[in-house]
Amino acid sequence: MNHTGIERIQAAFARAQAEGRAAFMPYQMLGHPTLGASPRIIQALAAAGADLFELGLPFSDPLADGPVIQAAGQRALANGATVERCLALVAELRAAIPAIPFCLMGYINPLLAYGLARFVADAAAAGADGLIVPDLPPDEPEAEELSALCRRHGLATVFLLAPTSTAERIRLGVARSQGFVYLVSVAGITGARERLPDDLAAFVQRARAEAQRQSPSRPLYLAVGFGISTPALSAQVAQIADGVIVGSALVKLAERSGADPAPAVASFAAELAQAARRSPYRHGQETGLS
Numbered sequence: 001m002n003h004t005g006i007e008r009i010q011a012a013f014a015r016a017q018a019e020g021r022a023a024f025m026p027y028q029m030l031g032h033p034t035l036g037a038s039p040r041i042i043q044a045l046a047a048a049g050a051d052l053f054e055l056g057l058p059f060s061d062p063l064a065d066g067p068v069i070q071a072a073g074q075r076a077l078a079n080g081a082t083v084e085r086c087l088a089l090v091a092e093l094r095a096a097i098p099a100i101p102f103c104l105m106g107y108i109n110p111l112l113a114y115g116l117a118r119f120v121a122d123a124a125a126a127g128a129d130g131l132i133v134p135d136l137p138p139d140e141p142e143a144e145e146l147s148a149l150c151r152r153h154g155l156a157t158v159f160l161l162a163p164t165s166t167a168e169r170i171r172l173g174v175a176r177s178q179g180f181v182y183l184v185s186v187a188g189i190t191g192a193r194e195r196l197p198d199d200l201a202a203f204v205q206r207a208r209a210e211a212q213r214q215s216p217s218r219p220l221y222l223a224v225g226f227g228i229s230t231p232a233l234s235a236q237v238a239q240i241a242d243g244v245i246v247g248s249a250l251v252k253l254a255e256r257s258g259a260d261p262a263p264a265v266a267s268f269a270a271e272l273a274q275a276a277r278r279s280p281y282r283h284g285q286e287t288g289l290s
Contacts, residue, residue: 004154005129008101009179012051013221013242022238023051024273025223027105027247029072030055030089031081033255037262038076039093041254044266046097049273054132054225054245055093057086057106063135068248072255083114087126094127103130103158108142116142120149130156130179138172147176158182163203167210174210180221180243183207185228196227196236204240231275238276246272 003011016023026045031038042053058073058081065073081089083106090102104123111119111133123131131150136143138159150157156179161170163186174181185200197203204222211219223243228234230249237244250265257264 005101005124006154006156006178008129009052009103009156010221012101013180016051017242021277022241023221023223023243024049024234024269024276025052025054025103025225025243025245026050026250026269026272027054027056027069027225027245028254029058029069029076029251030086031058031076031079032072032251033075033261035079035081035085035089037254037260039089039096040260040262041265042093043096044262045250045269046100048266048270050100050269052101052103052243054103054105054247055086055090055128057083057104057110059107059110061107061109063107066248068252068255072251075255083110083119087122090123090126090128101129102127103132103156104128105132105134108133108136112142116146117149120146120153120155124153124155128155130158132158132160132182134160137169138176139169143176150178156180160184161207162186163197163199170207170210171214174207174214174220177220180223181207181211182245183222183224183241185224185226185237196233200224200237201240228272231271234272234275244272244276 013023028038028042056073058076060077133146136146147157157176158180159173159177160182161173162184165173183204186197204224207222221242223245224237224241225245225247228237228244228246234244234246250269253265253268254261
């Protein structure tokens with residue numbers, strides 16, 4: 001039976017929740033550190049416990065990314081990782097990893113240059129399940145267009161919300177997201193941090209209350225990213241959210257682990273995934289960070 005990307009994403013979160021844990025979602029830049037190593041790393045992450053993937057499309061001006069992911073994007077571009085080549089990598093990965101959802105993370109300008117309708121159709125054909133566009137707020141006209149295109153092809157649109165988001169922005173972000181909402185832990189760029197903000201639990205609860213208000217019978221899942229760099233931080237996020245997203249720490253390790261970085265990246269990812277099994281959030285249970 002064929003499922004839509006939205007259904008596959010929902011099923012991944014539901015499966016993790018049924019197992020009493022938060023879903024683990026690693027990020028990798030497609031084409032980094034090399035075109036050959038990139039799929040090997042992603043396959044190793046799948047074996048290490050990834051529930052979903054966030055797969056980055058490199059862009060020359062990534063406003064939401066910190067220095068580690070910016071450098072990874074530049075290296076991927078230098079390696080020849082065009083949008084077309086990245087979609088071909090996604091198709092190769094889908095054949096090798098049939099069961100784990102892929103969410104593509106790409107900036108709006110390359111998608112517009114490629115053609116939004118063409119991109120969404122090609123991404124779905126390659127095996128993508130969702131699309132995250134960090135520089136496209138949910139209240140922009142293109143957001144409505146993109147959401148409609150994604151619905152037509154069964155892809156989830158996932159919008160980012162930050163601790164500074166207004167009540168109206170949270171309402172729209174929840175309304176226009178499918179599968180899950182991407183909650184940014186801090187107002188700023190990606191990058192490893194030593195601790196999480198004190199008000200993160202309150203922010204997650206605000207978003208959850210809105211999700212439950214809009215759809216009481218089937219609320220959206222909430223995943224937290226930006227700054228999660230250690231198993232301890234992964235465990236903390238698992239106390240309050242449905243998913244843990246880790247990017248810069250894994251990308252940096254891929255950059256620094258020699259000609260075959262997959263084993264080192266997978267080993268660290270396994271620690272992060274295991275940490276996400278500690279004291280996970282339960283719907284109806286309010287939990288604070290400690």
